[in-house]
Amino acid sequence: MSMIEVRDVSMRFNMAKERVDNLKEYFIKRVKGTLKFEEFYALTDVSLTVEKGDVYGLVGLNGSGKSTLLKIVAGVLKPSSGTAVVRGTIAPLIELGAGFDMDLTARENIYLNGAVLGLEPAFIDAKFDEIVDFSELRNFLDVPLKNYSSGMVARIAFAIATVTKPDILIADEILSVGDFLFQKKCEQRMRELMSGGTTVLIVSHSIDQIERLCNRVAWLDHGHIRMDGPVEEVCAAYKSLGQSAGEGAGA
Amino acid sequence: MVEKVKPYVKDFWRYRHLLNNLISRDIKVKYRRSALGMLWSVLNPLLMMLVMYVVFSQIFRMTQMNRGDVEVNFAVYLLTGQLMYNFFSEATQTAMSSVLSAAPLIKKVYIPKYIFPLEKVAFSFVNMIFSLIALILVMVFTRTPVHATVLLFWVPMVILFVFNFGVGLILAAGTVFFRDIMHLYGVAVTALMYLTPIMYDVSILPDWARAVIPFNPMYWFVSMFRDFVIYGEFPGINAWIGTCMSALVALVLGLALFKKSQDRFVLYI
Numbered sequence: 001m002s003m004i005e006v007r008d009v010s011m012r013f014n015m016a017k018e019r020v021d022n023l024k025e026y027f028i029k030r031v032k033g034t035l036k037f038e039e040f041y042a043l044t045d046v047s048l049t050v051e052k053g054d055v056y057g058l059v060g061l062n063g064s065g066k067s068t069l070l071k072i073v074a075g076v077l078k079p080s081s082g083t084a085v086v087r088g089t090i091a092p093l094i095e096l097g098a099g100f101d102m103d104l105t106a107r108e109n110i111y112l113n114g115a116v117l118g119l120e121p122a123f124i125d126a127k128f129d130e131i132v133d134f135s136e137l138r139n140f141l142d143v144p145l146k147n148y149s150s151g152m153v154a155r156i157a158f159a160i161a162t163v164t165k166p167d168i169l170i171a172d173e174i175l176s177v178g179d180f181l182f183q184k185k186c187e188q189r190m191r192e193l194m195s196g197g198t199t200v201l202i203v204s205h206s207i208d209q210i211e212r213l214c215n216r217v218a219w220l221d222h223g224h225i226r227m228d229g230p231v232e233e234v235c236a237a238y239k240s241l242g243q244s245a246g247e248g249a250g251a
Numbered sequence: 252m253v254e255k256v257k258p259y260v261k262d263f264w265r266y267r268h269l270l271n272n273l274i275s276r277d278i279k280v281k282y283r284r285s286a287l288g289m290l291w292s293v294l295n296p297l298l299m300m301l302v303m304y305v306v307f308s309q310i311f312r313m314t315q316m317n318r319g320d321v322e323v324n325f326a327v328y329l330l331t332g333q334l335m336y337n338f339f340s341e342a343t344q345t346a347m348s349s350v351l352s353a354a355p356l357i358k359k360v361y362i363p364k365y366i367f368p369l370e371k372v373a374f375s376f377v378n379m380i381f382s383l384i385a386l387i388l389v390m391v392f393t394r395t396p397v398h399a400t401v402l403l404f405w406v407p408m409v410i411l412f413v414f415n416f417g418v419g420l421i422l423a424a425g426t427v428f429f430r431d432i433m434h435l436y437g438v439a440v441t442a443l444m445y446l447t448p449i450m451y452d453v454s455i456l457p458d459w460a461r462a463v464i465p466f467n468p469m470y471w472f473v474s475m476f477r478d479f480v481i482y483g484e485f486p487g488i489n490a491w492i493g494t495c496m497s498a499l500v501a502l503v504l505g506l507a508l509f510k511k512s513q514d515r516f517v518l519y520i
Contacts (some may be wrong), residue, residue, distance in 0.1 A: 014518075022430060023431045023432075076517060077517060090361075094360070099359070100362055101280065104280070112276055115272040115273075116356065118265045234509065
């Protein structure tokens with residue numbers, strides 16, 4: 001059964017040549033007919049099917065539309081055309097710690113962030129120790145988050161986001177946080193989730209990581225899907241891009 | 252109809268804890284590092300009222316706001332009006348910027364977006380309940396007689412909650428696209444405050460102002476609250492129409508506008 005079905009999705013952004021966000025300017029420009037936008041397609045007719053249990057990687061250069069596609073799947077953005085159907089619960093790890101309040105303590109933030117992800121307080125109560133143990137920050141639980149380092153914030157965030165067994169995990173470059181030991185631990189946790197049947201959609205600039213974790217990969221290039229298939233094939237093709245670019249620069 | 256509403260109810264049910272959490276966050280953040288903490292919620296309206304009471308009783312020589320043979324202390328009159336109006340102004344002004352300030356969240360996670368204005372209105376409601384304690388203290392202190400109708404004090408509050416939510420939705424959606432609304436609305440709230448009989452009685456107004464005042468929804472909310480709490484009267488049909496209709500119109504308009512524009516929020520915040 002397919003868990004994520006993206007069909008003919010296009011995402012258009014109106015890039016205002018000059019930002020108009022006050023009424024006076026808006027009406028003046030409107031009347032004069034000089035309200036101009038430059039259209040920019042972040043995605044054009046992208047179709048993608050992720051089957052249950054897949055670990056699907058997205059690769060591509062900066063600005064190729066990877067994050068836009070993740071946000072559409074996560075329901076944060078609505079596509080300009082096309083449909084994105086998602087079956088099951090989503091744990092979005094698009095940016096760790098979105099929804100944290102820096103004035104609150106870690107303990108309070110665990111409950112707040114849990115609620116952001118739609119978790120029941122009773123469930124967090126039950127899993128509280130597990131979250132704290134995973135983040136290894138028990139001594140700092142009652143410290144306001146503004147006194148945390150960014151690595152510490154990321155630890156707490158990752159621990160909360162993966163404490164559920166979501167049907168779908170969406171991850172954008174999150175494994176690059178924390179020290180190398182914690183990164184290992186995160187990867188271990190991801191593997192546990194995958195073996196438990198969670199479908200994963202992941203964006204990473206680390207080809208090694210994609211090759212280690214994923215079974216299928218899509219290569220995005222300027223908003224189009226350039227290649228889509230088993231991990232070895234696509235990664236090999238994507239890597240050859242680097243080689244030819246390197247040769248081109250050398251020649 | 253039922254089928255259409257069902258997914259919204261389910262969505263809301265899933266995120267009800269978020270609503271609780273956001274409200275308790277606001278309360279915690281508001282009183283963090285203050286020695287008196289929550290006590291300020293009661294103390295603040297009391298002190299504010301004291302200032303206004305001194306100004307109006309000493310400078311403008313107002314001490315009684317009687318109606319018929321019911322004697323009403325000016326302090327009680329003032330505080331009842333302030334209670335309702337402050338709920339309105341705080342709820343709508345915080346709801347107005349709620350979507351903007353939730354930008355980091357809205358850009359990263361799917362959350363039903365009306366949660367943010369709703370939370371601000373609910374938080375202001377909680378604040379009003381604290382102010383209610385201040386009102387009770389003043390009523391006891393001034394030996395204000397209570398009537399059976401006082402038990403219905405919550406009715407105008409609940410209708411005002413709906414009204415505030417509707418207005419909050421309109422403002423929150425509008426502010427995302429045009430930040431001017433923020434500056435404009437601050438002025439509007441002040442103007443409306445003077446058009447609401449909080450510190451004066453309608454009878455002192457010139458004719459033109461008396462003709463205008465029925466179009467101010469807050470006039471009806473304040474007078475309905477006073478009817479119940481201090482005058483011991485059941486509000487007339489006009490007050491019911493004034494409050495319920497404005498709440499209904501604001502809610503329907505707010506929901507429609509918010510729903511229509513919410514998918515574009517993320518592009519503008």
